[in-house]
Amino acid sequence: MKKKEKDNANYLDMIPKRNDAYPFTVEEDGSVILDVENTGLFNLIAQKLFKKPRISHVHLQGQGNFIWTQIDGERTVYDIAQLLKAEYGEEAEPLYPRLVQYIKTLESYSFITISK
Numbered sequence: 535m536k537k538k539e540k541d542n543a544n545y546l547d548m549i550p551k552r553n554d555a556y557p558f559t560v561e562e563d564g565s566v567i568l569d570v571e572n573t574g575l576f577n578l579i580a581q582k583l584f585k586k587p588r589i590s591h592v593h594l595q596g597q598g599n600f601i602w603t604q605i606d607g608e609r610t611v612y613d614i615a616q617l618l619k620a621e622y623g624e625e626a627e628p629l630y631p632r633l634v635q636y637i638k639t640l641e642s643y644s645f646i647t648i649s650k
Contacts, residue, residue: 545634546615550646551607558602566602568592568645592645597622601636605646611637 552558558568570590572580580586594602600621604614615633618626626632640646 545637546610546612546630548611548637548648548650549607549609550605550611550614550637550640550648552602552605552646553644556645560599560603564599564603566594566599568594597626598636601633602640 556568556570558566560566570592572586572588572590577586597618600618601614604617611633615629618633619629641648
């Protein structure tokens with residue numbers, strides 16, 4: 535097994551949990567919008583000088599909307615993958631590498647945390 539496949543296999547046992555610091559809304563069409571507060575000195579200056587918003591709205595797209603709604607702090611990445619495959623079928627392929635990368639991206643922005 536390649537190292538990348540091994541990392542993904544281990545990642546499938548992880549449990550993602552939404553970060554409560556980022557409130558979100560689910561629109562009628564299923565779109566998920568995360569609210570991100572722009573804090574810190576640089577953001578304060580940008581808000582004052584350049585009229586930047588205090589809160590940015592991050593719109594998830596496509597399958598990301600479905601994935602976000604499945605993250606509940608109890609399901610593993612593998613469980614979410616199975617639900618994603620049932621919902622989207624072949625459209626979700628390549629399932630595991632794509633899902634693991636998406637989960638890692640959400641984690642890198644601190645939108646979620648990962649536990650074992």
